Amino acid sequence: MQCYLEYVRVQKRLAARTLALYQLDLEKLAQFAARLNLPLLQLENTHIRHFMLQMHSGGRSGRGIALILSGWRGFFTWAAQQGLIAYNPVQNVRAPKASKPLPKSLSVDEAVYFAGFANPGADPWIEARDAAMVELLYGCGLRVGELAGLDTVASADAERQGRGWVDLQAGEAHVLGKGSRRRSVPVGRAASAALRAWLALRATPFGAAAPCEPALFV
Template identity: 65%
Template structure:
């Protein structure tokens, strides 16, 4: 029995790891053996430089940082065991780290999907709930609010209010991260939805509740409740992807940037303290442009021979 098989037997019997985990370790060590064979080096003579070179090869071959980190974890455990067996003096994987995984882009809806969700109306729903949920969608997408900012809104401005909407001025005053206040414009469609909701809001039977958005029991709507209602509404509207509140914030930012190209304005609207946080939307905007180019430009693709 060679050392790899002995190690796998060790993790299976002595460490009692799950069969799937042992299988993954086996695949990782098979990859290690392939690298070592190509380099003409025995497993017990692998050096730190070898491992770093192999990490670079996996990365250039398209392996994700997370995937490489898992492979290294399997290799590191194997060489730790070899050390305990007295077969090596040092662990060649000990100080090797996987490349940092790129920060994933925030998910944003297309303009068509955003409009489809915003214009959706459930005629069979409770009119009170329908008016409330429609106003929530319009504020999230039309103003780019965080869900915490949305549920913190009160129906009337006061010194104690975390935030409120001024219908006459067409402005929303919100309390964002770091207790920073900002004012964002409210579009005409959002104003219509809010006006309709406020007219029905008192029918909930809890007029003393200051919250702009409440549940049927008169308590302030929670962020979790908004997530659930929005997910359900997006499914009823026929969208392929379940929508969450932050996705509408991302969509707002991406669509404003596509139309205006004004990164500083988007920063102010979102309430970002640092513009580097807002710059992620330039990547989304570039993706949008790249897709349009691929679809429309006659030189985007080579003709098939």
């Protein structure tokens, strides 16, 4: 173990803090091996998985386990290169998936205040654009990437390049979602009104959007 730590200190120039964590994690693995009456270099894939499950059930996060496994994997890779073991027992071991907490939503009062917010002294062009963006995001359940990919009208070019558009007459938004899958979503009255107000200002001197600019939001 000490030879490996010296190797990564010199060859990989690890920071002292990182080196200390590597040593601590390897010592814990050696203690686990000792409880099994096995030398560290005789641990097998099943032993590593068992220890990983113990850590997970003990409250260790998936990200923390992934970092520990990365250090162990490097150690056993080095040991294999030195001819000390026949294979790396950590090679195919993956940490549990880290949980992804849901985003916090606005309260009803906060949502009403946000939707009704107005700043009369602001640039009317920017106000109209931002209002239309918020109404589409909220009312249609769009992702930011889907919103940014909207064109003013449907076109063969938009289809070919994977962009979307809004059909105000039909009351629908056609967007390109995750996995390059197209979907159509209804556009409600508030979003339609905000879009019409935005389109009325979009090409005016306030914003000077070029006539040939296809993007809905510029």
